[in-house]
Structure formats: structure tokens, C-alpha cells
Amino acid sequence: MLVARGVDEEARNLQKQGALDLWLSCQGQEAAQVGSALAVGPDPTVFPSYREHAVALLRGVTPGELVAQWGGRTFCGWDPIGLRFFPYTLVLAAQTLHGVGYSIGQRLQGREDFVVVYIGDGATSEGDMSEAMNLAAVESASVLFVCQNNGWAISKPAREQMRTSLAERARGFGIEAVRVAGGDPETVFSACSRAAAHVRMRRSPRLVEIEVARMHGHSTSDAQEIYRSGEDIARARAADPVTAYAARLRDSGLVDAAWFGGIEAEVRLLREQLVKEYA
Ligand SMILES: Cc1ncc(C[n+]2csc(CCOP(=O)(O)OP(=O)(O)O)c2C)c(N)n1
Ligand SMILES: [Mg+2]
Structure with missing residues (x-):
């Protein structure tokens, strides 16, 4: 989570300096992304949306590869087949059908058919x-849908997009679903582990809706202060999952200052490399 936060912050800086054309921050969504990615493990093929930077880094995408697309240098940046992490999809929801179709095709060929599809509200x-x-649901595809509900579709609040939770809607299609708070990686890990076990054992789909708080604007081209109240932005920043989990680990005595020092040094190095490559 700290690595993703550092890379995301550096990418935001690079965009402000004109080195990247656009950046969509994942800040506030790190617990949802790391918890879900660790829960499903390295086997399933992931079909991301465009904000799953923490998942990408966990799958082995390097920070340089991650930002390449946003600087117009490549169409993707990484090896989607080797990493089992498909290219970011900017045509909203297109990856949902790609993912389900891929899973069905894999099963027909007797290959690993577990697929994880990330989607926004x-x-x-x-x-x-x-x-x-x-x-x-109809084909009983081995697909885990992970919806990060950050409460916004750019400037459109989630409450104006739907009358039920997404979990409730999924059940209407015959897909078992749960809704969990996304501020704590361990809560997300537990919910996604259960859902992943269901997909693996029953070879049928499942959906986890994770409530997260978007800390920044939709993208670096978006001024969220225009449509979002100051209190709401402050609430999202106060609920920062990275600082909350770091404090919890520190207080519990599970990790010490030296451990954090090691991570900070790693993040500093990654940020320096990113600047060298792109600025
Ligand atoms: C088919 C399509 N329609 C519209 C857009 C423009 N657009 C880009 S992001 C976005 C909002 C998406 O919100 P959400 O799914 O909640 O994801 P978030 O950005 O909040 O992570 C819209 C409308 C698009 N990229 N693709
Ligand atoms: Mg959203």
C-alpha cells in the first residue's frame, strides 16, 4: 500500500510537470486493491479498469511500465499475458465482457479459467x-467481479446512479454477492478470500462490492472542488487507509520503525527511478 501510494504521488507530480498527459489516482483505494489482489493470489487473470495501480504493482508491473501509457509512450506498458494482468480499459465496462468471455474460452480449452474483473460504480x-x-451467471463462469464503489463517476454521485447496491443487483442476476467497507485491507482480504474460494470450488461467479473513498479528483484533469463539498473531501482524506493501517501495524507492535524505514527507502528509490525515466 505504501509503494502504491508513493508511485501514485510521483505520477501525479510528473503529470503536473507535463511529463504525463493524464493520471487517475488510486489514493484512498489501496486497501481495497491490495486486499483483493492478495486474496485471489497470483493465478487468476485480472481484467482491470484503469485505476488498479496497486494491483498492477503486486502483479509485477514496474512503476515505469505503469505510467508509460499515460505519457502516450505505448498502448499498454506491460506484458499482459505473462503477468496475467490485462491492459487498462478506458471504454467503461468493456473489460467485464472481455473477462467473462476469456474465462469461458479458457475453460473450453481446459486451462485456468479463474478471472478477476475490476469495475467502478x-x-x-x-x-x-x-x-x-x-x-x-448463465454459463457459470469462474469470474470474481470486484467493484470499487468510490461514490463517484467523475462528478456523478453513486446515489444518483443506482437505486440499490451493486451487490443487490448482482443477486438479481443469480450471482452471490457481498458489500464490504474498503478502509481496512484485512476486511477486504477476508471477504475476497471467501469469494475466491467460492469461485474456485463451485466454478461460478461471485461479486464483492467494496466501499472506498476517492481522495483526489477523478483524474488530474478534474477539479473536484467544483462539484464536491469540502467536508466530503476532508472526510475521504481523513479516512486514508494507508495511514490508518500503518498506524495500526505500528501500534500493534507487529512492525517497527526499522521496517517502515526499509519500505520508505524502497519507495524513495522507485520514485527517483520514475523521475529519471520520465521527467
Ligand atoms: C463507454 C464510456 N462512456 C463514458 C466514458 C467517460 N468516463 C470515463 S471515467 C467515467 C466515470 C467512471 O466512474 P466509475 O466507474 O465509478 O470509476 P472511477 O473513475 O470512479 O474509478 C466516465 C463516465 C468512458 N470512458 N467510456
Ligand atoms: Mg466511481
Whole structure:
């Protein structure tokens, strides 16, 4: 979570300096991303949206590869097949059908068919998501849908996008689903571990809706202060999962200052390399 936070912060800086064209921050969503990615493990193929930087780093995408697309240097940046982490998808919800189709195709060929699809709350309003949930349910596809509900589709609040939770909607398609708070990686890890076990054992889909708080604007081109109250932004920043979990680990005595020092040094090095490569 600390590595993702550092890389994300450096990418934001690089964008401000004109080295990147755009950046979509994952700050506030690190617990949801790290908890879910660790819970499913290295085997499933991941179909991300465009903000899953912590998942990407866990899968072995380097910081330089991660930002390449946002500087217009490549169409992707990493090896999607080797890392089992597909390219970021900016056409909202397109990855849901890609993921379900991939899983079905893999099963037909007798290969690993466990697929994880990441999606945002706003993208679930696209027809593709409904088609993907229905197809996954009908075909009993081994797909875990992970929805990070950060309460916003750019400037559109989630409460104006849907009348039920996404978990409730998934159940309407015949997919078992849970909704969990996304501020603590251990809560997310437990919920996603249970869901992943279900997908593996029953070879059928499952959905986990994770409530997260978006700390920054939708992208570096978005001024969220225009449509979002100061209190709401302050609330999201106060609920920062990275500082909260770091404090919890420190207080519990599980890790000491030297451990944090090691991580900080690693993050500093990664940030320096990123600047050298891109600035
Ligand atoms: C098909 C399509 N329609 C519209 C857009 C423009 N657009 C980009 S991001 C976004 C909001 C997505 O919100 P959400 O799914 O909640 O993801 P978040 O950015 O909050 O992580 C929109 C409308 C798009 N990229 N693709
Ligand atoms: Mg959203």
C-alpha cells in the first residue's frame, strides 16, 4: 500500500510537470486493491479498469511500465499475458465482457479459467456490465467481479446512479454477492478470500462490492472542488487507509520503525527511478 501510494504521488507530480498527459489516482483505494489482489493470489487473470495501480504493482508491473501509457509512450506498458494482468480499459465496462468471455474460452480449452474483473460504480451503469453478469451467471463462469464503489463517476454521485447496491443487483442476476467497507485491507482480504474460494470450488461467479473513498479528483484533469463539498473531501482524506493501517501495524507492535524505514527507502528509490525515466 505504501509503494502504491508513493508511485501514485510521483505520477501525479510528473503529470503536473507535463511529463504525463493524464493520471487517475488510486489514493484512498489501496486497501481495497491490495486486499483483493492478495486474496485471489497470483493465478487468476485480472481484467482491470484503469485505476488498479496497486494491483498492477503486486502483479509485477514496474512503476515505469505503469505510467508509460499515460505519457502516450505505448498502448499498454506491460506484458499482459505473462503477468496475467490485462491492459487498462478506458471504454467503461468493456473489460467485464472481455473477462467473462476469456474465462469461458479458457475453460473450453481446459486451462485456468479463474478471472478477476475490476469495475467502478459508474461503469456498472453500462449495459456491458449487465450482459457480463448475466452471461457469467448463465454459463457459470469462474469470474470474481470486484467493484470499487468510490461514490463517484467523475462528478456523478453513486446515489444518483443506482437505486440499490451493486451487490443487490448482482443477486438479481443469480450471482452471490457481498458489500464490504474498503478502509481496512484485512476486511477486504477476508471477504475476497471467501469469494475466491467460492469461485474456485463451485466454478461460478461471485461479486464483492467494496466501499472506498476517492481522495483526489477523478483524474488530474478534474477539479473536484467544483462539484464536491469540502467536508466530503476532508472526510475521504481523513479516512486514508494507508495511514490508518500503518498506524495500526505500528501500534500493534507487529512492525517497527526499522521496517517502515526499509519500505520508505524502497519507495524513495522507485520514485527517483520514475523521475529519471520520465521527467
Ligand atoms: C463507454 C464510456 N462512456 C463514458 C466514458 C467517460 N468516463 C470515463 S471515467 C467515467 C466515470 C467512471 O466512474 P466509475 O466507474 O465509478 O470509476 P472511477 O473513475 O470512479 O474509478 C466516465 C463516465 C468512458 N470512458 N467510456
Ligand atoms: Mg466511481
